Amino acid sequence: MDKLINLTMSYRSDSDIFTPYGYLEQNGYLEQNEVAINYTIPEKSELVAWIVSNWNPSSRRVQFYEELKKYINIHVFGRQHLALDSDQTFSVVSKYKFYLSFENSIHTDYITEKLWKNALVSGSVPVVLGPPREIYERFIPSDSFIHVDDFPSAKQLASYLLELDKNDQKYQGYFKWRSKLRPVGTFSWIVHYCKACVELQNVPSYRTISSLGKWFT
The missing domain is CATH 3.40.50.11660 (Glycosyl transferase family 10, C-terminal domain)
Known part of the structure; x- marks a missing residue:
């Protein structure tokens, strides 16, 4: 795979296109004096x-x-x-x-x-x-x-x-x-494909990754 891959797209945060299995997002924009959302812990048995x-x-x-x-x-x-x-x-x-x-x-x-x-x-x-x-x-x-x-x-x-x-x-x-x-933790792969489309349009110049195996170790 040496010098055959142009961009990386994986779970690794140093990928060109980061595609994690999940992520955290803000519950909503919190004003300075706004009370944070109360989370209800599911009943445990x-x-x-x-x-x-x-x-x-x-x-x-x-x-x-x-x-x-x-x-x-x-x-x-x-x-x-x-x-x-x-x-x-x-x-x-x-x-x-x-x-x-x-x-x-x-x-x-x-x-x-x-x-x-x-x-x-x-x-x-x-x-x-x-x-x-x-x-x-x-x-x-x-x-x-x-x-x-x-x-x-x-x-x-x-x-x-x-x-x-x-x-x-x-x-x-x-x-x-x-x-x-x-x-x-549940979302469509379309989200990741959209990331790839944006990256492909914005990539500054053509390149290849000299050693994909070395990068992944």
Whole structure:
């Protein structure tokens, strides 16, 4: 692929055309003295959920799950697990306090619908396994998620989740950011195609990327 690609269009923020799996937008323009929007946390009756289709026992996320489930109850949906139709994702996940947003690959800026649609749009606090915390914080507030790397072990992560389960005030702190921002995790690819059209019209000159593989590593 060397010297064949003219522009990059991907989930990476340093792409020529940035196409993330989701993003945050303002709830609305807030005047200086205007009261921020009150977000209603969906009613919670369950603790931890995870939707997974690609079950690879040797992957870090499955191995971490196998350790985590020793200390906390987790409901797993998807192939070979509890059945869940795609149109039920919001209604089911919204009942859970926490959602395991575990990526199947670890790459720069690779933050998929597992965070945006499954967790944030559904109103569940994401427990993330993916890029380092500082990368997540480029796209979402630091107090909107829990990163597995913040804990030395799965046991201590489980203890923290159980602590939040018993402390409503501390748990609700993970929703404060929603007074000003809201997640967008479902949109048409037409939005991204429009970005490509604009970029193609405005690109200053013809070029090729000398090494696409080097850029992606």
